[in-house]
Amino acid sequence: xxxxxxxxxxxxxxxxxxxxxxxxxxxxxxxxxxxxxxxxxxxxxxxxxxxxxxxxxxxxxxxxxxxxxxxxxxxxxxxxxxxxxxxxxxxxxxxxxxxxxxxxxxxxxxxxxxxxxxxxxxxxxxxxxxxxxxxxxxxxxxxxxxxxxxxxxxxxxxxxxxxxxxxxxxxxxxxxxxxxxxxxxxxxxxxxxxxxxxxxxxxxxxxxxxxxxxxxxxxxxxxxxxxxxxxxxxxxxxxxxxxx
Numbered sequence: 430x431x432x433x434x435x436x437x438x439x440x441x442x443x444x445x446x447x448x449x450x451x452x453x454x455x456x457x458x459x460x461x462x463x464x465x466x467x468x469x470x471x472x473x474x475x476x477x478x479x480x481x482x483x484x485x486x487x488x489x490x491x492x493x494x495x496x497x498x499x500x501x502x503x504x505x506x507x508x509x510x511x512x513x514x515x516x517x518x519x520x521x522x523x524x525x526x527x528x529x530x531x532x533x534x535x536x537x538x539x540x541x542x543x544x545x546x547x548x549x550x551x552x553x554x555x556x557x558x559x560x561x562x563x564x565x566x567x568x569x570x571x572x573x574x575x576x577x578x579x580x581x582x583x584x585x586x587x588x589x590x591x592x593x594x595x596x597x598x599x600x601x602x603x604x605x606x607x608x609x610x611x612x613x614x615x616x617x618x619x620x621x622x623x624x625x626x627x628x629x630x631x632x633x634x635x636x637x638x639x640x641x642x643x644x645x646x647x648x649x650x651x652x653x654x655x656x657x658x659x660x661x662x663x664x665x666x667x668x669x670x671x672x673x
Contacts, residue, residue: 617642
């Protein structure tokens with residue numbers, strides 16, 4: 430006996446995508462604003478290690494927040510692909526793949542945080558084998574590995590955001606200003622993280638660029654709200670693309 434199931438509606442896709450983006454934003458604030466980002470002290474192995482040991486549960490909650498971000502990123506990639514497929518199916522698929530590649534890189538980066546969890550969980554055993562200096566150095570190395578890998582992933586994410594902005598500009602059912610802001614944000618992601626990779630000594634330039642692009646970089650959050658609140662979104666095909 431065969432069963433048929435209703436297709437998910439365009440409105441439902443918009444809601445899932447919007448919720449995913451907003452939940453991801455909250456989780457990112459928790460991960461970097463209140464947990465892991467607060468515990469990590471750049472170039473200070475002793476303070477970073479002491480902070481993590483003293484706030485082990487906070488660090489674990491930060492790692493959990495990153496896992497939530499991973500799941501939301503996958504949902505956002507899926508939802509944005511379907512949402513923008515009427516504009517250009519091939520480019521929408523390519524844009525989604527860039528986000529999924531970013532997810533894979535971020536997942537790999539999280540392995541560094543799991544290393545920190547293992548080291549700090551068995552701190553007494555590792556301390557006896559390695560000594561204080563080596564244990565603290567390993568914690569700092571793993572934390573730096575996470576942030577460096579994440580920064581590389583954000584270069585790929587910047588390409589995704591550029592593609593997203595272009596698709597929105599070509600669409601007839603999403604306001605163009607979201608596309609403009611996302612393209613500027615994509616450029617911001619590329620510049621700041623390429624500088625971090627190619628000329629890591631110029632941290633001040635990176636911080637200046639982050640401040641310059643801070644508003645455009647929040648454009649995806651605004652798009653998430655728009656998708657969640659906009660009730661009458663009518664997809665329009667471009668060229669020979671088919672509306673879902």
